[in-house]
Structures are given as C-alpha cells and as structure tokens.
Amino acid sequence: MTDARHALLAACFVSSLGLASCARRPGSDVVVITLDTVRADHLGCYGHRGGLTPAIDRLAARGVLFEDASCTVPLTLPSHASLFTGRYPTKTGVRNNGTFVLPEGETTLAFRLTALGYKTGAVIAAYPLQSRFGLA
Numbered sequence: 001m002t003d004a005r006h007a008l009l010a011a012c013f014v015s016s017l018g019l020a021s022c023a024r025r026p027g028s029d030v031v032v033i034t035l036d037t038v039r040a041d042h043l044g045c046y047g048h049r050g051g052l053t054p055a056i057d058r059l060a061a062r063g064v065l066f067e068d069a070s071c072t073v074p075l076t077l078p079s080h081a082s083l084f085t086g087r088y089p090t091k092t093g094v095r096n097n098g099t100f101v102l103p104e105g106e107t108t109l110a111f112r113l114t115a116l117g118y119k120t121g122a123v124i125a126a127y128p129l130q131s132r133f134g135l136a
C-alpha cells in the first residue's frame with residue numbers, strides 16, 4: 001500500500017469519526033474520499049512539482065494532511081471494512097478482496113451517520129467495494 005493511500009484513508013477515517021460523534025448541524029456535510037493505488041510521490045500536496053493533481057492539492061491545502069499514516073491491511077475491501085467500522089480484519093472477518101463479505105451485524109460509519117439524520121450514499125469504481133461485499 002502506498003504512503004498516499006495510507007494518508008488519505010487515515011484522514012478520511014479520523015475526520016469522519018469526529019463528525020459522526022457530533023450532533024448534525026444544518027448545512028454540515030461529510031464527504032469521505034478514498035483513492036486506491038495512488039503514489040504519494042505523484043501528488044503535489046506531497047511535493048510532486050508536475051501539477052498532476054490540482055484538485056487533490058487544493059483539498060489537502062484546506063483540510064488535514066497526514067504525513068505518517070498506516071492502514072490495517074493493504075487490500076481494498078478489508079481496508080475499507082476496517083475504515084468504515086473501526087475494527088480490525090480479524091474482528092470483521094473480511095481478510096481479502098472478492099471472497100469475503102462484511103457481515104450485516106457490523107455497524108458502519110454510514111449507519112451511525114444515518115442515525116444522526118444524514119443521508120448516505122456511495123459512488124465507487126473499485127470492484128471489491130461493490131455492495132455484494134457488504135459495504136452497501
């Protein structure tokens with residue numbers, strides 16, 4: 001797993017937990033963005049000078065930029081299952097892409113946000129994150 005992915009996943013998780021613990025205020029939104037297989041050395045916010053990622057760089061400038069972060073496992077589905085439940089793969093049972101499903105009994109960030117009155121949804125492009133694997 002790349003440093004950029006570690007940083008972005010950690011940033012999303014930390015910021016989401018902080019907002020999820022607060023009562024919903026009118027106009028407050030939560031947006032979680034994860035990027036799979038992105039190298040930190042190709043992002044301007046981590047020092048690349050090629051101007052390849054201006055939107056990500058602007059987002060990083062306005063938010064929190066983590067320079068040292070890690071994930072529970074370097075695989076898309078188990079990492080996202082941990083990100084959205086706050087539990088290790090040994091607890092969720094999701095240990096690989098495509099062959100495991102997050103159990104229905106797991107409480108996700110989306111569930112907690114819904115309980116606070118948020119409307120939740122996802123736009124995905126990665127096969128391991130399809131709803132059939134439990135992160136619907």
